[in-house]
Amino acid sequence: MIKVATIAGSDASGGAGLEADLKTFEEYGLFGMAAVTVIAAMDPDNNWAHAVFPLEESALQAQLETIFKGAGVEAAKSGMLGTFYAVERAREYISAYKVKRYVLDPVMVCKGAGEALNPELNAVVAEKLLPLAEVVTPNLFEAEQLSGLKEIASIEQMKEAARIIGGKGARHVFIKGGAKLSSLTGGTEATDLLFDGKDFELVKDSLIRTAWTHGAGCTTSAAITAGLARGLSVPDAVILAKKFITSSLKGGFALNQWVGPGNPSGWRKDRLFR
Numbered sequence: 001m002i003k004v005a006t007i008a009g010s011d012a013s014g015g016a017g018l019e020a021d022l023k024t025f026e027e028y029g030l031f032g033m034a035a036v037t038v039i040a041a042m043d044p045d046n047n048w049a050h051a052v053f054p055l056e057e058s059a060l061q062a063q064l065e066t067i068f069k070g071a072g073v074e075a076a077k078s079g080m081l082g083t084f085y086a087v088e089r090a091r092e093y094i095s096a097y098k099v100k101r102y103v104l105d106p107v108m109v110c111k112g113a114g115e116a117l118n119p120e121l122n123a124v125v126a127e128k129l130l131p132l133a134e135v136v137t138p139n140l141f142e143a144e145q146l147s148g149l150k151e152i153a154s155i156e157q158m159k160e161a162a163r164i165i166g167g168k169g170a171r172h173v174f175i176k177g178g179a180k181l182s183s184l185t186g187g188t189e190a191t192d193l194l195f196d197g198k199d200f201e202l203v204k205d206s207l208i209r210t211a212w213t214h215g216a217g218c219t220t221s222a223a224i225t226a227g228l229a230r231g232l233s234v235p236d237a238v239i240l241a242k243k244f245i246t247s248s249l250k251g252g253f254a255l256n257q258w259v260g261p262g263n264p265s266g267w268r269k270d271r272l273f274r
């Protein structure tokens with residue numbers, strides 16, 4: 001059995017966070033483990049406002065011991081970390097246990113929540129975690145924050161951001177232009193960019209026009225992690241993850257009036273009922 005772990009927040013609504021990660025690992029036939037950093041809950045009586053409850057440091061550390069010392073992993077990802085100590089503990093365990101296939105999802109926003117989360121953490125995440133990352137998976141907003149570029153609205157600007165972020169230590173930078181880049185450029189496909197420190201590769205798939213995208217970032221980085229755990233190269237893991245997220249978005253649905261998650265099991269329906 002191939003073991004894989006996520007260090008991430010719990011999204012009680014099930015669409016993002018470690019719930020999305022574990023569902024995705026399962027679809028790849030892997031054994032998923034999770035260290036919870038924060039618990040996110042949403043208020044049905046107040047427009048689905050997000051509340052984030054950090055776990056105390058000793059509880060996080062005990063989970064990291066369980067996973068990295070107690071079991072070992074082929075690959076790991078981190079998602080929402082939420083506190084300075086979670087960033088530091090993630091760094092400590094990923095480096096002490098020499099997790100080479102580490103995917104950094106630099107979660108800075110939640111779709112629907114509207115505002116940036118923990119902006120004070122971004123510089124620390126960049127400094128401590130980018131140098132460990134086999135792949136970092138920013139969306140356009142996160143790529144702007146990590147690169148310092150004001151606005152990324154074209155493939156050329158994505159390339160420039162990727163060069164800057166690669167210069168901060170990540171071995172591969174995967175910037176998700178997705179539907180947002182299409183709407184900025186009038187493109188007809190969802191286009192992302194992979195940079196390996198030298199060459200660029202555009203990664204495209206059909207644009208799924210949907211509002212039900214909650215958890216898409218988490219699912220994408222989990223799928224890349226899962227592919228790496230299975231021994232795929234980074235480009236192959238990214239291309240497979242792109243197909244996976246397209247199916248997941250096709251399977252998206254309205255959970256309620258505020259939010260709609262993708263569905264990581266969407267690819268099975270696609271395959272069975274094509």
Ligand code: PXL
Pocket residue numbers: 008009010011016017018040079080107109110111214215216217218
């Ligand atoms: O989609 C970003 C995200 C990541 N992790 C957790 C979340 C969210 C957004 O809601 O709740 C735990």
